[in-house]
Amino acid sequence: MSVTSDPPLLLSRLRSGLPDDALLTDPADLAAHSRDTAPFSECGTPAVVVRPRTAEQVEHVMRTAYELEVPVVPQGARTGLAGAANAVDGCVVLSTTAMDRILSVDPANRLVRCEPGVTTRRLAEAVAEHGLTYPPDPASWESCTIGGNIATGAGGICCVKYGVTADYVLGLDLVLPDGRRMRTGRDTAKGVAGYDLTRLVVGSEGTLAVVVGATLALRPARPPALSLLARFPTLTAAGDAVAAIIAAGHTPSALELLDRATTQAVVDLGTHPLMRAAGAATLIVESDGAAPSADLTAMELLCKEAGADEVTASATAEEAREIIEARRLVTPALGARMASRGGGLTAFIEDVAVPRTELPRLIGLIEGIADHHRLEVFTLGHAGDGNLHPTVVFDASDPDELTRARAAYDDIMAAGLALGGTTTGEHGIGTLKREWLERELGPVSLELQRGLKRLFDPKNLLNPGKVVSA
Amino acid sequence: MSVTSDPPLLLSRLRSGLPDDALLTDPADLAAHSRDTAPFSECGTPAVVVRPRTAEQVEHVMRTAYELEVPVVPQGARTGLAGAANAVDGCVVLSTTAMDRILSVDPANRLVRCEPGVTTRRLAEAVAEHGLTYPPDPASWESCTIGGNIATGAGGICCVKYGVTADYVLGLDLVLPDGRRMRTGRDTAKGVAGYDLTRLVVGSEGTLAVVVGATLALRPARPPALSLLARFPTLTAAGDAVAAIIAAGHTPSALELLDRATTQAVVDLGTHPLMRAAGAATLIVESDGAAPSADLTAMELLCKEAGADEVTASATAEEAREIIEARRLVTPALGARMASRGGGLTAFIEDVAVPRTELPRLIGLIEGIADHHRLEVFTLGHAGDGNLHPTVVFDASDPDELTRARAAYDDIMAAGLALGGTTTGEHGIGTLKREWLERELGPVSLELQRGLKRLFDPKNLLNPGKVVSA
Numbered sequence: 001m002s003v004t005s006d007p008p009l010l011l012s013r014l015r016s017g018l019p020d021d022a023l024l025t026d027p028a029d030l031a032a033h034s035r036d037t038a039p040f041s042e043c044g045t046p047a048v049v050v051r052p053r054t055a056e057q058v059e060h061v062m063r064t065a066y067e068l069e070v071p072v073v074p075q076g077a078r079t080g081l082a083g084a085a086n087a088v089d090g091c092v093v094l095s096t097t098a099m100d101r102i103l104s105v106d107p108a109n110r111l112v113r114c115e116p117g118v119t120t121r122r123l124a125e126a127v128a129e130h131g132l133t134y135p136p137d138p139a140s141w142e143s144c145t146i147g148g149n150i151a152t153g154a155g156g157i158c159c160v161k162y163g164v165t166a167d168y169v170l171g172l173d174l175v176l177p178d179g180r181r182m183r184t185g186r187d188t189a190k191g192v193a194g195y196d197l198t199r200l201v202v203g204s205e206g207t208l209a210v211v212v213g214a215t216l217a218l219r220p221a222r223p224p225a226l227s228l229l230a231r232f233p234t235l236t237a238a239g240d241a242v243a244a245i246i247a248a249g250h251t252p253s254a255l256e257l258l259d260r261a262t263t264q265a266v267v268d269l270g271t272h273p274l275m276r277a278a279g280a281a282t283l284i285v286e287s288d289g290a291a292p293s294a295d296l297t298a299m300e301l302l303c304k305e306a307g308a309d310e311v312t313a314s315a316t317a318e319e320a321r322e323i324i325e326a327r328r329l330v331t332p333a334l335g336a337r338m339a340s341r342g343g344g345l346t347a348f349i350e351d352v353a354v355p356r357t358e359l360p361r362l363i364g365l366i367e368g369i370a371d372h373h374r375l376e377v378f379t380l381g382h383a384g385d386g387n388l389h390p391t392v393v394f395d396a397s398d399p400d401e402l403t404r405a406r407a408a409y410d411d412i413m414a415a416g417l418a419l420g421g422t423t424t425g426e427h428g429i430g431t432l433k434r435e436w437l438e439r440e441l442g443p444v445s446l447e448l449q450r451g452l453k454r455l456f457d458p459k460n461l462l463n464p465g466k467v468v469s470a
Numbered sequence: 471m472s473v474t475s476d477p478p479l480l481l482s483r484l485r486s487g488l489p490d491d492a493l494l495t496d497p498a499d500l501a502a503h504s505r506d507t508a509p510f511s512e513c514g515t516p517a518v519v520v521r522p523r524t525a526e527q528v529e530h531v532m533r534t535a536y537e538l539e540v541p542v543v544p545q546g547a548r549t550g551l552a553g554a555a556n557a558v559d560g561c562v563v564l565s566t567t568a569m570d571r572i573l574s575v576d577p578a579n580r581l582v583r584c585e586p587g588v589t590t591r592r593l594a595e596a597v598a599e600h601g602l603t604y605p606p607d608p609a610s611w612e613s614c615t616i617g618g619n620i621a622t623g624a625g626g627i628c629c630v631k632y633g634v635t636a637d638y639v640l641g642l643d644l645v646l647p648d649g650r651r652m653r654t655g656r657d658t659a660k661g662v663a664g665y666d667l668t669r670l671v672v673g674s675e676g677t678l679a680v681v682v683g684a685t686l687a688l689r690p691a692r693p694p695a696l697s698l699l700a701r702f703p704t705l706t707a708a709g710d711a712v713a714a715i716i717a718a719g720h721t722p723s724a725l726e727l728l729d730r731a732t733t734q735a736v737v738d739l740g741t742h743p744l745m746r747a748a749g750a751a752t753l754i755v756e757s758d759g760a761a762p763s764a765d766l767t768a769m770e771l772l773c774k775e776a777g778a779d780e781v782t783a784s785a786t787a788e789e790a791r792e793i794i795e796a797r798r799l800v801t802p803a804l805g806a807r808m809a810s811r812g813g814g815l816t817a818f819i820e821d822v823a824v825p826r827t828e829l830p831r832l833i834g835l836i837e838g839i840a841d842h843h844r845l846e847v848f849t850l851g852h853a854g855d856g857n858l859h860p861t862v863v864f865d866a867s868d869p870d871e872l873t874r875a876r877a878a879y880d881d882i883m884a885a886g887l888a889l890g891g892t893t894t895g896e897h898g899i900g901t902l903k904r905e906w907l908e909r910e911l912g913p914v915s916l917e918l919q920r921g922l923k924r925l926f927d928p929k930n931l932l933n934p935g936k937v938v939s940a
Contacts, residue, residue, distance in 0.1 A: 108713040108827045153662040182914040188823040189855040191892040192623040192673045193910050194919050199669035203662045220719035243578040249690035290760030353658040355579045385659040422661040440663050444652040449664050451925040
């Protein structure tokens, strides 16, 4: 029996194991929990939103949904960009935001144990008090949750040196779709006992199990950083600088690129003293190595040798922060640009990654795609990782522009794959890229991916329709 | 039909797609390929050893074995310590050692593509010519293969700073048990397209698929290292030093511990100028940071504060190598100790890992276990990772001593688990620890692990009996 046709039974059964304030059924609450931040992505209306406070309450929710055969969609802060947290009609939205305790910070073992609902920012601040750092820094780090970071395998700016969320997850406390509880991984620095279920769950977008606890590895606090800002006359020159920096053996803690349109948007914002004119590309490079000044001098030279018109290097931590601020201004700059067109526009943030030597070619192809479809595309991203976020700005209320935006999105994916890349460097598949996943993986891998989903979730109840169709 | 009862058919079918010299059927060859380096582990006699040179030949072998329902056991250099490469009766041993090409070294993308049979040493030397390093350094690195490293998820001494094999595998080229070919992962620095099949195959001991190619991440060449050797009067003092070094934010590139018995064996060897007297423990610490001299001075102080009797720090790279040599002398020292007891002894190298703060307690428990069973146990290992290799030396021809050795092995596993650890930090499960895996994982995880095996290998033909029973 499916209770999607009998919500009162679902609610009464859920209520029997949850505190009253853990169930939300107000239509406004249901609407607020219907989707994440991805445009274009299908979503439905949940029957109920539950906000359990304990793992045992999650077990109750999962057992209930399993017995009644109701789909469950786990959610963190809904800052995801692929529709992976979008509700399906009649589902239980399981928000883990109320499970937000940091259970222990263990400096001698360099790890932290926490619940999934703690925000990345709060976790980072808590471990900083112990002289430690949790490096992953997705753009939404102030509000996104560790559970969401684990579900999406979140990245960020410092990945080029410090790696992604997956590199920090030592062990997980999970509730399976049928309500059974399970631990994966370990509290030790190393371990190879059995197949790596931890890594399988990281990035699985809540389709295999619900994360109710995590053991995360930490690092010593990052040393003070210095940075530089370089303006290039051509994309090729900027790409050459990126390749030269890596080939020379540097490992910058940020290596970000803004294309001409993105640079111009920041210049037009008019608030940043160093962003006065747009070349074909801007590079922002940060070093937090043991000798950042020497690093930066060497990288400055490499930028100039590659053809940079203008390079400004920081001499102090404050100047370094000012340079990094140029990167953080991209979001308000694009917001201002969209507002200047009268508001009501949609920004569709893409996430393609290629071998870093293919970056100039990818950006060139993206510029051609923008021209072809008569759209504004702002390309920025993690050049050191070959991971770009071309952002298509369009008026979704204009059917023709909407069609062109979707076509541009498809063309950008195709360009990434054609250059030996992937359709998602860090944002994930969700509902948005399921068809592209099939194209990227091919039939044999896809068959195994579907088999994995069936193994963990034979009834296809946990976040159905995300990553792979069952 | 199973061809284990019809070897001529198996051989003729295999021959149809392999060069003549790729099939070995001489009994001496079969015996030589019957097992890896693990004592106590069951093994059988293969029907044939094949040494394909191409992925297409591997596909042929797998298709043939699948149709005839003959088990296939993949092998690298057979340096493994858990019996994961042990033959089963009538199987095809698939040695990947003839697939030993380094396909490309790509400095700008910091990656290398290679076949599975290349040795870790040759790969490391090849990338060093480009100013790069492939860090994983298992003890057998001179002879073990990349395919074997991937299958076992191999570790080593520098893991404490640089991580394990799994951290370097970006993508894999695989042949599935039914002979189909598949790629996992990517050539990009980041990527989250679908469930992480790459990481699932790493450490799966050749039970899910045969690795026929790998894309591995590289790092810039390691800077010159300095090191120190410290002697401690008590285990607690050595453990305190390890905890203090980590808690102070150091990330040494080696942090190795020898217990009293192991230190004494090296002292008795008489060839190392710094190893003149054994305390309760010896620590060997290496730094290859940007300022190794300052690092080392700070760590020397922490060792002294923790109670070290004597600390010798290197001032030059040559002195540093001499200190590290004390660690490398452990193997010959144990060999000499065993020879002094008349030869014919077996060394059983254990591999337990605990949170690093539990190290002193684990070593204390191991000493108690050695006393209880009246056995010599030499404990050494990667203290920085909490990963120890207690080595039980015994006379396997003495039934009583053999029984005591097996009991000691069980007691050491139990001690590791009781301290919140794992039964294998880096050597793997193989056939040796299958029962312990069940105890470590519990029933729910084990059910999923078995399901994973069935998903990849429904006929249970690929390295059957390793990791999990089907």
